[in-house]
Amino acid sequence: MSRLLSSRLLPLFATALVLLVLFAGAGWHYEHFFSARVVLNLFKDRAFLGVIALGMTFVIVSGGIDLSVGSVMACSTVLLATLIMGMGWPVPLAMLVTLGFGAAFGGAQGWIIQAYRIPAFLVTLAGLFLARGLAFMLSPRSLEIRHAVYTDIGARGLPLGDGLTFTLGPIVFVAVLAAAIAVAHGTRFGRTVYALGGSESSAALMGLPVGRTRIAVYALCGAGAALGGILSTVALGSGDPTRGTGLELDAIAAAVIGGTVLSGGRGWMVGTFLGVLILGTIKTILDFEGSLDPAWLRIASGGLLLGFILLQKLIAIRARDI
């Protein structure tokens, strides 16, 4: 029993261990690394990637992939900026519409995948180009958002003392994480997503709502991308059609480092959370180092990814032998 359990949760433990080692190592090496400010910044800088990666985890667990999230995020930032600055919409309404746009875009992709049985890779690849194009159509340049409400919510947050605040981005990230865990493990919808990734034909024969669930998963991921976009406008004060290029790959990497299996059916939201933090920690270390070439960021992420994929393979082989 304990052996089985440990082999199933091993990827998660491994992820947590890597994060711990990275953090402890950096804290020991750099003088000011081990501080609340660094941790806070880590959360702040990674909040939108985190929200997007959680949505991506749902899609991957269902046995699919969504390459469009980076573009959808960019498109959402421009859409939001246009609605607020260009058309003078009230901020909450504009945000709601932006979220709705993301969900609709994702849902439409899910519908095409489901109805025409086209590989998710192809459909969302088309979505990647489409959403990016849409973003440039709305505005070819970065749009600044200057609005009283915006500067207000940007500054608000939970005061932690010492002049530090837990700002909106991290708060939303943690809230989304909690919701994602509850949905994935505690609701019928969440379990159906795992069932879908385990075996679609079995799920259908079990009488589970396969089509509905798949569309919902992509809608959820699209909404996650839009929320990520909203968070980035709050953090950066602008909407930008070039933002989030290649972000889909970071999101996939975070999920895989967190123990999610690309072929579907297995994964943890907490794992993705840890994966996001690992990627962020590597980035922070490079910032501290200053002199280091940013190429190392890519190399470190790539090496980690490879290590975790090999670990998964190893576990899969061992599980078959037991």
Place this chain on the structure above:
Amino acid sequence: MSCLLQLRGIEKRFGSFAALRGVSLELRAGEIHALMGENGAGKSTLIKVITGVHQATGGSMEMAGRAHRPRRPQQAESAGISTVYQEVNLLPNLSIAENIMMGRQPMWGPFIRPVEGRRRARAALARLGLEVDVARPLGACAVALQQMAAIARALDQEARVLILDEPTSSLDAREVAELFAVLRRLRDQGMGILFVSHFLDQVYALSDRITVLRDGGGVGTWDVAELPRLDLVGHMIGKPVAARAAESARNEFRGRAAAGFFQVEQLERRGVAGPFAFGVEAGGATGLAGLLGSGRSELARMLFGIDPATSGKVRVDGREVALHSPRAAMAAGLAFCSEDRKVEGIVPSLSVRENIILALQASRGPLRRLPECEQAALAEKFIQALNIKTRGPETPMGTLSGGNQQKCLLARWMAVQPRLLILDEPTRGIDIGAKGEIEALCAELRRAGLAILFISGELDEVVRNCNQVVVLRDRRQAAVLEGGAISLQRIMETVAAA
């Protein structure tokens, strides 16, 4: 007696092929109704029409007096029809409990109550006489347990009609007995049960009425008491039963040199099974007999290098070989057709031809491709020899009936022309006519010098086909019987000896 489910003139076409042509059937409340027919007769298709996986192209259905026209399995479920399908319909990545409760989990608002779910799953399995850790992932469980989980899932539903498509194909005698006790109890409570099996004994032990299908058409419905077995088989295949070809092969073989080319010496996998010691001659058939869990499959997996032995030796032609992996075993001339066919094995999207030549091609390596014409000839040969019902060698494997898919898997390993072919339960799920054909083909292969290691839970098959029987008990070798010493009686005595 009131009629629960009524089918009238059901037709189902796949493209131009008519899988069902006008089948009528009446399932009453409080009866166990057996659906019989050869491989490919249309039994599973009929069931899938009833449960909404396929839509009928003609005819009508009534469930408890109301028109029944399901478009999805969910709709049949909510109409009160609960089903165990022939193919795996489980999720290996989730726990046993989740597989049983999926879609019907006890809820607290929007949230699942996992503890309550596990309790109910445990209770559902307990009704089948099983006590297991339901939190285990299903993929790590034995096939029998997976099948029991599928049955437990069907039993946990509030259903008035229960459909079971070959539910017993991976179960041992005790599990079958538990299942039948439950089914009888449900029947007495007024449930209507539709049951498919190729085991005549089970059908006669359990059912009240029998409906026979042949080539997609209904032949008729009889009370069990009014239908002698030979008549039933005659209705199924449309002609008198084929004579047994295997018996002669066994007699022919007697007297050849006992110098086996394949020698097993004190082979053991610590903590799993062994030690074993026996020899296999070219052209011989060695049976492994014993109860389920006596180590039969474990020995086969050891020989084929899936779970390599930890001690002991295997000699081929006097030379010692290390069977540490399936590749090594194949290089030594072994082939293994596993019991786990439901899970591993068939590639549904590839054609029948491609599925048959898969292992042969793999053994040649990717660079030496088998010539197209040779592939076609091989496929044609096995389709003929095993009487595989398919529209042609290029038909996708996934559209064949369950039994015919199994015949293709047998063909795959026979095509490799190994020196020793390990067959683990080769006749499960295969109809009675085809069993004879497979036995005849084995006899032919043996005449050409191939040796067979034959594992079967049906002892009379072992007795009929083998010239040597290794009897297993408690995961070790209990005795080796040869030639005239082989009889049902002797095997039973050895198995049962304390």
